[in-house]
Amino acid sequence: AQTVTQSQPEMSVQEAETVTLSCTYDTSESDYYLFWYKQPPSRQMILVIRQEAYKQQNATENRFSVNFQKAAKSFSLKISDSQLGDAAMYFCAYRRGTGANSKLTFGKGITLSVRP
Amino acid sequence: KAGVTQTPRYLIKTRGQQVTLSCSPISGHRSVSWYQQTPGQGLQFLFEYFSETQRNKGNFPGRFSGRQFSNSRSEMNVSTLELGDSALYLCASSLGTGGYYGYTFGSGTRLTVV
Numbered sequence: 761a762q763t764v765t766q767s768q769p770e771m772s773v774q775e776a777e778t779v780t781l782s783c784t785y786d787t788s789e790s791d792y793y794l795f796w797y798k799q800p801p802s803r804q805m806i807l808v809i810r811q812e813a814y815k816q817q818n819a820t821e822n823r824f825s826v827n828f829q830k831a832a833k834s835f836s837l838k839i840s841d842s843q844l845g846d847a848a849m850y851f852c853a854y855r856r857g858t859g860a861n862s863k864l865t866f867g868k869g870i871t872l873s874v875r876p
Numbered sequence: 877k878a879g880v881t882q883t884p885r886y887l888i889k890t891r892g893q894q895v896t897l898s899c900s901p902i903s904g905h906r907s908v909s910w911y912q913q914t915p916g917q918g919l920q921f922l923f924e925y926f927s928e929t930q931r932n933k934g935n936f937p938g939r940f941s942g943r944q945f946s947n948s949r950s951e952m953n954v955s956t957l958e959l960g961d962s963a964l965y966l967c968a969s970s971l972g973t974g975g976y977y978g979y980t981f982g983s984g985t986r987l988t989v990v
Contacts (some may be wrong), residue, residue, distance in 0.1 A: 783961075793976070795978070797981075799939035801892060802983060803964060803966075803983050803984045803986075804981055804983040805968070805979075806981075807978055807979070810978060812976075821931070829882065850900070851919065857976065862924075862932070862973055863909065863921040863924060863932055864909070864911070864919075864921065864935070864968075864979060865921070866918060866919040867918075868916065868918045869919075
């Protein structure tokens with residue numbers, strides 16, 4: 761079974777600084793997708809960034825980028841120029857590419873606080 | 877474009893009762909999935925529907941059931957509620973069922989069982 765591990769329960773960053781959130785996963789699949797979701801107090805899960813396992817290039821979305829290390833099964837999220845609005849819970853998630861059992865498997869999440 | 881709509885936002889029920897939660901996906905999305913979120917267990921997959929058929933089911937007791945209608949709207953039902961069913965229930969919609977398709981989540985229904 762696939763598992764996703766986020767070992768840091770909380771992190772804090774100064775506004776305008778850079779922070780990296782860690783995630784590791786375990787799978788025997790070769791075709792899969794990795795995601796970072798943000799959940800602010802409004803509760804809605806918002807997709808931050810997505811990475812296809814078959815792509816070697818790391819995904820980027822504005823201030824958000826990932827460091828995808830497929831062999832090490834590591835998928836960290838880097839937030840540059842942190843803003844107060846980035847404060848939220850962040851979840852790393854895995855989804856296999858094909859097949860009936862293509863559900864999202866989430867890590868436990870990390871609470872990110874941003875200091876003004 | 878309207879997002880994923882979940883109703884109601886909050887719900888308080890008594891142990892032993894049953895409850896029905898509703899989810900309207902983004903227009904054109906045919907896949908709807910349900911997740912339970914609790915502080916202790918985190919986010920856990922309940923089930924996924926595509927074109928009115930259950931495609932995948934998580935490891936939850938039979939008290940948890942769902943269905944999807946022809947307009948892709950989905951309902952989730954929990955019978956004989958237990959205190960441990962108190963959670964945030966999130967619905968997510970997707971164009972398809974493969975990993976290529978991303979999920980869009982609703983804001984959830986907060987269920988409290990007393």
